[in-house]
Amino acid sequence: MESRWVLHLDMDAFFASVEQLTRPTLRGRPVLVGGLGGRGVVAGASYESRVFGARSAMPMHQARRMVGIAAVVLPPRGVVYGVASRRVFEVVRGVVPVVEQLSFDEAFGEPPQLAGASSGEVEEFCEQLRRRVRDVTGLVASVGAGSGKQIAKIASGLAKPDGIRVVGRAEERSLLDGLPVRRLWGIGPVAEEKLNRLGIETIGQLAALTDAEVANILGATIGPALHRLARGIDDRPVAERAEAKQISAESTFAVDLNSLEQLHDAIDPIAEHAHQRLLRDGRGARTVTVKLKKSDMSTLTRSATLPYATAEAGALVALARRLLLDPREIGPIRLLGVGFSGLSDVRQESLFPDLDLAAPESEAHHSVETAAEAMFAPVSEPEAAPWRVGDDVVHRELGHGWVQGAGHGVATVRFETRSSGPGQARTFPAGTEDLSRANPIDSLDWADYLGALRADDTSAPAGDDVADR
Numbered sequence: 203m204e205s206r207w208v209l210h211l212d213m214d215a216f217f218a219s220v221e222q223l224t225r226p227t228l229r230g231r232p233v234l235v236g237g238l239g240g241r242g243v244v245a246g247a248s249y250e251s252r253v254f255g256a257r258s259a260m261p262m263h264q265a266r267r268m269v270g271i272a273a274v275v276l277p278p279r280g281v282v283y284g285v286a287s288r289r290v291f292e293v294v295r296g297v298v299p300v301v302e303q304l305s306f307d308e309a310f311g312e313p314p315q316l317a318g319a320s321s322g323e324v325e326e327f328c329e330q331l332r333r334r335v336r337d338v339t340g341l342v343a344s345v346g347a348g349s350g351k352q353i354a355k356i357a358s359g360l361a362k363p364d365g366i367r368v369v370g371r372a373e374e375r376s377l378l379d380g381l382p383v384r385r386l387w388g389i390g391p392v393a394e395e396k397l398n399r400l401g402i403e404t405i406g407q408l409a410a411l412t413d414a415e416v417a418n419i420l421g422a423t424i425g426p427a428l429h430r431l432a433r434g435i436d437d438r439p440v441a442e443r444a445e446a447k448q449i450s451a452e453s454t455f456a457v458d459l460n461s462l463e464q465l466h467d468a469i470d471p472i473a474e475h476a477h478q479r480l481l482r483d484g485r486g487a488r489t490v491t492v493k494l495k496k497s498d499m500s501t502l503t504r505s506a507t508l509p510y511a512t513a514e515a516g517a518l519v520a521l522a523r524r525l526l527l528d529p530r531e532i533g534p535i536r537l538l539g540v541g542f543s544g545l546s547d548v549r550q551e552s553l554f555p556d557l558d559l560a561a562p563e564s565e566a567h568h569s570v571e572t573a574a575e576a577m578f579a580p581v582s583e584p585e586a587a588p589w590r591v592g593d594d595v596v597h598r599e600l601g602h603g604w605v606q607g608a609g610h611g612v613a614t615v616r617f618e619t620r621s622s623g624p625g626q627a628r629t630f631p632a633g634t635e636d637l638s639r640a641n642p643i644d645s646l647d648w649a650d651y652l653g654a655l656r657a658d659d660t661s662a663p664a665g666d667d668v669a670d671r
């Protein structure tokens with residue numbers, strides 16, 4: 203395995219960067235993408251807003267307060283991010299034959315042409331890959347490289363923003379040893395807390411334990427695998443993902459569980475492990491299934507389905523817990539499993555992690571709206587403001603634009619697309635007939651690319667023409 207080089211490519215601030223790409227006025231400005239409602243959460247933050255401490259998954263009101271008056275807050279446009287993502291990874295696949303895509307904006311690759319290459323050669327390859335992605339799409343990727351997936355992913359984190367980090371064999375051990383255990387693949391908050399309680403804070407400390415100790419702390423199922431990773435042993439192959447129908451995790455107990463309290467304690471790390479897999483898959487789930495194998499080897503499964511797919515851990519784990527049955531009623535439990543299914547391709551719902559919290563707040567007279575629409579509706583006078591901030595619109599003469607401000611009976615539209623450069627703003631009465639709703643994808647102005655996609659969806663990927671700017 204001495205010669206192996208795995209790359210991890212991760213788009214920089216992907217959602218916010220697509221907003222800045224397609225709405226040139228926003229370039230260089232602190233953009234926050236996410237739920238605009240009272241309990242909205244940040245789904246994406248541009249580097250200009252990260253300077254102030256804003257981060258993904260932070261409550262939007264908090265991020266807004268940190269960034270201050272300059273903050274530009276926009277609802278997510280999943281359809282635009284989906285098209286941009288597709289084009290990015292078509293470019294990557296043009297150079298790297300096997301791409302293991304983890305989500306909208308990250309993927310592993312193991313280019314065969316790099317087998318046995320020097321660090322310098324790997325760096326040169328990564329720079330060319332980044333340049334190609336930037337030339338074709340206008341978007342910036344950071345790339346990490348190392349002897350396996352774990353190191354490559356850590357390296358891309360160190361490379362950000364707009365950089366490359368190649369971790370050579372010699373520095374691998376010292377780099378891993380000093381990192382907090384949480385950075386290890388598959389260690390979630392529950393496992394982290396368990397380890398920290400025992401005084402194990404770093405990957406090096408975890409690596410120094412015996413196999414038996416790790417199995418004892420983290421369970422016989424995932425313990426050994428995590429211990430290997432902590433010791434820098436990572437020979438997992440890079441492979442295109444088959445579309446899994448279900449993502450699950452399960453654990454067999456050394457001693458049968460006899461109470462609901464014991465099951466409640468046991469389910470968290472299992473559900474968390476399944477959730478980590480779901481996140482890596484890049485999709486959301488609608489259905490949660492709990493599998494209970496009894497000591498007589500008979501199996502009970504129970505499932506429940508949410509109204510929408512989500513990748514949010516809280517909602518999924520809570521549902522799994524509710525599905526448990528009391529061993530005092532059904533008998534001792536030997537094995538517990540948690541599965542997620544009803545997986546949706548475009549992880550649109552993950553852009554709205556706050557929906558389940560916000561839904562009960564939607565008001566009765568908005569009942570026709572979807573929960574998402576309710577989330578992003580203006581706080582006041584929804585009837586008087588047909589346009590909402592972030593809407594894509596089109597004007598007969600001025601072309602494609604987006605609503606920069608709405609309320610008080612007027613809407614301010616910025617007319618611009620990716621290729622136009624910063625555009626002019628014009629204000630219209632809210633009820634104007636000069637504006638109509640536009641396809642958000644038109645803001646990319648990738649007519650050549652999208653035309654090819656529409657003409658023949660099954661043809662080879664469109665050529666990597668340099669974007670016309």
Ligand SMILES: [Mg+2]
Pocket residue numbers: 212213214215216307308
């Ligand atoms: Mg990213």
